[in-house]
Amino acid sequence: METRDAELDYYIIYGPEPAQILATYTQLTGRMPLAPKWALGYHQCRWSYESEDVVRELAREFRDRAIPCDVIHLDIDYMRGYRVFTWSPKRFPDPAKLIADLKAAGFKVVTIVDPGVKYEPEADYEIFDRGVENDYFVRTADGKLFHGYVWPDKAVFPDFMRPDVRDWWGELHKSLTDMGVAGIWNDMNEPAIAERPFGDGGEHIWFPLDAPQGPDDDRTTHAETHNLYGLMMAKACAEGLQKVRSGDRSFVLTRSGFAGVQRYSSVWMGDNQSLWDHLEMSLPMLCNMGLSGVAFVGCDIGGFAGNATAELFARWMQVGMLYPLMRGHSAMSTAQHEPWVFGDRTEQICREYINLRYQLLPYIYTLFWEAAIAGTPILRPLLYHFPRDRTTYQLYDQVLLGPSLMAAPVYRPGVEHRAVYLPEGTWYDWWTGECYHGPTHILAHAPLERMPLYARGGGIIAIAPVRQFVGEEPLESLKMRIWPGTGEWTLYEDDGHSFEHEKGVWATTNYKVYFEGEKVIVEIAAREGQFLIYEREVTVEVVGVGEQRFTDDATVLRLTF
């Protein structure tokens, strides 16, 4: 290997198992903090839900139609003329009231924040004025303020390499969180800049490569830090939110990042299109992110640019149910892309798969916890669990959500059957319970209502009742779906929103399943940790064998089926 500039450091990580490599790699680059549980629910976004009335109507539709949703994103039009950290007085006259009303209905609000600060020397725009006064914006090598063009037209850019700039920027989020905003979406932070007013077809430009960046005692140039811009913006945002929403976990989303971005933010894959190919590409992209230590990732469901057909949208919602970040989003001047705009049949499919997402939340939340403590991907290519099976190496159109659930989605119109590879072991059809022995290929029947899903023999999945939003009701009953075989799984729980888990206020319950002669045994260990769970009803279903119910009082139990 050779480099053109200063030295590169190489790290060689020994596995050999992918899980071991990821654990070591994330020891080096960091792991994600545990996300607030609501961020695992369904997010609805559009460029833009452009006024308070439109947002209220959107929220009402979700609740009236009983389609679960936790988060509404506000894209750039909530701002006054795209000035960051402002609200449009015309479109959003009373954001605090709007957000409080949405909160009462179980919604969280996430607002977009771009790095470009409108260049406005004469206008009394606080953010610009303070930034210039304190010399927070990137300058060229000869000391001139660098500017480019982005949504607010002429704009300047904070130097996020500097800790004082990050502190300033982080605290600016208070103007949003004081209104009740619970998460921040960082966009255009590659940074994406044009040489002429946006929309004029200008070239994309960079900061000059010799532009100085970083603090005085560690000065470098843009050439060295270009790829860190998004990461450092996300860091400024996450650390700022920690301060200004101190008791509560926040949600951060970024488009740009670098190795280690998982410490600060979730990531989405940027502007995809409403194309079958883009649906198909989404899973391998997200799996690659997971293998790169970034577990909390998603793609825009339905496609960002262009118009989805009903069929594409239905298939995309099925796949989106598997995305660690489940967000529907669409661009300006495209047709509406909410789950109900494609007619009853598509709406029903969306409802069913979003419901399934919510039912799987105890399982998915546990996967987030594993990502937080061990760097484990949430969405996994098959090779992650079957590293000795060469057939899995090129297999990009099937995916594992955690260790026990495998999906083989459909990515083409008019297709109702597809080949599915089942690696070594026993596999059960999620919907019918039919049992298969791998390694084998099968032909799955997948009418539009059905995304082929399989559970692994010995798999253990915790299922909650459907909720319209994460905190709607406490979890008074839980179902453990267990597939015959040998397996073990630990359920993780905590309050889902505070930092108490960092002080030991969490609960884990270990489940084991195995055969004893003809019988299936399920062993439940005593619960560990200090998080208090009131006695609750747990149903253990050994799929195809039987069901038993017990009152979960945190003690040891052995069930025979």
Ligand code: GLC
């Ligand atoms: C960028 C983002 C997109 C957003 C748009 C307007 O294209 O990737 O998600 O909607 O900007 O803010």
